[in-house]
Amino acid sequence: MDLACVEGSVHALLGKNGAGKSTLIKILTGAEQPDAGEIRLNGVPVRLRSTREARERGIAAVYQELSLVPELTVAENLFLGALPRKAAAVDWSALVRRARHALAWLPEPPDPHARVAELTVAARQLVEITRAVAMHSRVLILDEPTAALGPHEVERLFAVIRSLRARGVAVVYISHRLDEVEAIADRVTVLRDGVRVYAGDVSEVSREALVAHMVGRDEAPEGRGRRATASRTHPAGQADAPPLLLARGITSLDASGRPLFRDVSFALAPGEILGLTGPVGSGASAVARALFGLVPLSAGAMELAGQPFAPRSPREALQRGVAFVSDDRAGEGVVPEAPVAHNVSVAVLPRVTVRGFLDLRAERALAARRIEQAGVTPADPDQPAGTLSGGNQQKVVLARWMEHGARVLVLCEPTRGMDVAAKEDVHRLLRRLRDEGAAILVVSSEYEEIADLADRALVMSAGEVAGEVRGRVTAGDLLALASRALPEEVRA
Numbered sequence: 001m002d003l004a005c006v007e008g009s010v011h012a013l014l015g016k017n018g019a020g021k022s023t024l025i026k027i028l029t030g031a032e033q034p035d036a037g038e039i040r041l042n043g044v045p046v047r048l049r050s051t052r053e054a055r056e057r058g059i060a061a062v063y064q065e066l067s068l069v070p071e072l073t074v075a076e077n078l079f080l081g082a083l084p085r086k087a088a089a090v091d092w093s094a095l096v097r098r099a100r101h102a103l104a105w106l107p108e109p110p111d112p113h114a115r116v117a118e119l120t121v122a123a124r125q126l127v128e129i130t131r132a133v134a135m136h137s138r139v140l141i142l143d144e145p146t147a148a149l150g151p152h153e154v155e156r157l158f159a160v161i162r163s164l165r166a167r168g169v170a171v172v173y174i175s176h177r178l179d180e181v182e183a184i185a186d187r188v189t190v191l192r193d194g195v196r197v198y199a200g201d202v203s204e205v206s207r208e209a210l211v212a213h214m215v216g217r218d219e220a221p222e223g224r225g226r227r228a229t230a231s232r233t234h235p236a237g238q239a240d241a242p243p244l245l246l247a248r249g250i251t252s253l254d255a256s257g258r259p260l261f262r263d264v265s266f267a268l269a270p271g272e273i274l275g276l277t278g279p280v281g282s283g284a285s286a287v288a289r290a291l292f293g294l295v296p297l298s299a300g301a302m303e304l305a306g307q308p309f310a311p312r313s314p315r316e317a318l319q320r321g322v323a324f325v326s327d328d329r330a331g332e333g334v335v336p337e338a339p340v341a342h343n344v345s346v347a348v349l350p351r352v353t354v355r356g357f358l359d360l361r362a363e364r365a366l367a368a369r370r371i372e373q374a375g376v377t378p379a380d381p382d383q384p385a386g387t388l389s390g391g392n393q394q395k396v397v398l399a400r401w402m403e404h405g406a407r408v409l410v411l412c413e414p415t416r417g418m419d420v421a422a423k424e425d426v427h428r429l430l431r432r433l434r435d436e437g438a439a440i441l442v443v444s445s446e447y448e449e450i451a452d453l454a455d456r457a458l459v460m461s462a463g464e465v466a467g468e469v470r471g472r473v474t475a476g477d478l479l480a481l482a483s484r485a486l487p488e489e490v491r492a
C-alpha cells in the first residue's frame with residue numbers, strides 16, 4: 001500500500017467495507033505496526049511505535065470507532081493527556097475556557113461540563129473531531145467523521161477542513177459518501193483488498209470510475225446502487241391491516257425539561273417500512289429509542305397490537321416483539337471480544353441452548369446462515385467481532401435481529417458506514433423482512449436512504465413532525481419538507 005499526502009491538501013481514501021482503510025490509519029497513527037514498508041514525514045523516515053509518538057510528531061486522527069471516555073466531561077476528553085496545570089493541580093477554569101474556545105466552531109456547542117455519556121452520538125462525534133483539530137497537528141486523519149452528522153454539521157466541518165488546508169495541514173479524509181469526496185477532496189486514493197488500485201486528482205475521475213475501482217470490475221453486477229424498482233410495487237402497508245404499532249401524541253423531555261420530541265403521532269402496519277428523518281437534533285432517533293424503552297415518555301401513549309405499550313426497558317420491548325438496531329455502534333452494537341457467532345445468537349440464546357448449555361455447533365450453524373445473508377465479510381463465525389471492519393460490524397448487528405424474527409423492527413441509521421454495495425444488500429434484506437410481514441421503522445439522516453427504502457415517511461424538525469410524504473418518497477420531497485421546517489435564518 002502506498003499513500004502520499006501533501007501539505008495544504010485534502011486526500012480522500014476510498015474503498016469498500018473491509019478494504020483496509022481503518023487499518024492503514026491505525027498504522028499511520030502508531031496504533032498498529034506495519035510488517036514491512038516505510039513511513040516518511042517531510043521526507044524523513046519515522047517509526048511510530050505508539051499513538052503518543054505519532055501525536056508528538058503532529059499526526060492526529062479521528063477514529064471510526066469513537067474513543068472518548070464516557071465517564072469524563074467534554075472538557076476533560078478534549079484535553080486528556082494534556083490537561084492545563086497550575087502548580088501541581090489541574091487548572092479547571094483554564095480547562096473549561098480552552099474547551100469553550102475549541103468548541104466555538106459549532107453552531108450549538110455542547111456544555112464543557114457535560115459528561116460524554118449523556119451526549120448523542122452526533123454530539124460525541126463532534127467532540128471527537130474537535131479534539132483532533134485542537135491538537136494543531138500537521139497531519140489530520142478523519143475516518144468517517146460525518147457518519148453521525150447531518151448536512152448542517154457536515155457543512156461546518158467542511159469549513160473547518162478548508163481553513164486547515166489553507167493553513168497547510170495535510171488532511172486524510174475517509175468517507176463512503178462520494179458527494180462529500182467531490183466537495184472537499186483534492187486527491188483520492190482507492191483501496192481494494194488492502195491494495196492501492198487508483199490514485200489521482202478528484203477533478204479528473206468520474207464517480208462511476210471511482211465506484212468501479214472500489215468494487216472491482218468483475219464484481220460490479222448491473223443494477224448495483226440502482227433503485228430496486230420491482231419491490232416498490234409492493235402495496236404500502238397492508239392497507240386494511242390494523243396498525244401493529246400506534247403512537248398518539250407522544251412527548252419526551254430531557255433532564256432539563258426541554259422536549260426531545262413533542263406530540264408525535266404515527267401508525268405502523270405489518271408489511272410496511274415507515275421512514276423517519278430530519279436534521280440532527282430533530283428528535284427522530286429519540287422517538288426510535290422511546291419505542292425500545294430507552295427514553296421515557298412524559299405524555300401521550302402507544303399501543304402494540306391493540307394493547308397498551310409502555311416499555312420501561314429494552315428487555316420489556318424485546319419481550320413484546322420489538323427489536324432495535326442502534327446508531328451507537330460502540331455502546332449498543334457488537335461485543336468486540338466475542339466471536340461473530342455469539343454476537344448474532346445473543347438475541348436468541350434459547351434457540352441454541354440445550355439444558356442450559358450453549359450448543360456451540362447449533363450457534364455456529366445459525367450464525368453462518370445469517371452472516372451469509374447479511375453479507376458479512378469475512379464470513380467467519382469464529383472471528384472476534386471487533387476484528388471486523390466498521391461496516392461489517394454493523395451487518396453483524398443486523399444479522400442478529402434478522403434471527404430474532406421481531407414483529408416490529410426499529411433501526412437507527414442502519415447502513416451508516418457501509419459502502420454502496422453493502423447498503424444495497426441491507427436495503428434488500430429489509431425489504432424482504434417487510435414482505436414477510438415485519439413492521440419496520442427506519443430512522444436515517446440520509447434522505448436518499450429513506451427515499452430508497454420507505455413506503456411512507458415522516459420528516460421531523462426541532463422535536464416535532466413537520467410533515468409526511470405518502471406513496472412514492474423522493475429525496476427532493478423530504479428536503480423540501482425539512483427546509484420548510486427550518487427557521488428563517490438557517491434557510492437563508
Ligand SMILES: Nc1ncnc2c1ncn2[C@@H]1O[C@H](COP(=O)(O)OP(=O)(O)OP(=O)(O)O)[C@@H](O)[C@H]1O
Binds near residue numbers: 017064377
Ligand atoms: N485486529 C484484526 N485482526 C484480524 N483481522 C482484522 C483486524 N483488524 C482488521 N482486520 C481485517 O482487516 C480488513 C480491513 O479492515 P478495515 O477495518 O481496515 O476496513 P475498512 O476499509 O476500514 O472498512 P469499513 O469501511 O467497513 O470501515 C477486514 O477484513 C478486517 O476484518
Ligand SMILES: [Mg+2]
Binds near residue numbers: 143
Ligand atoms: Mg473502517
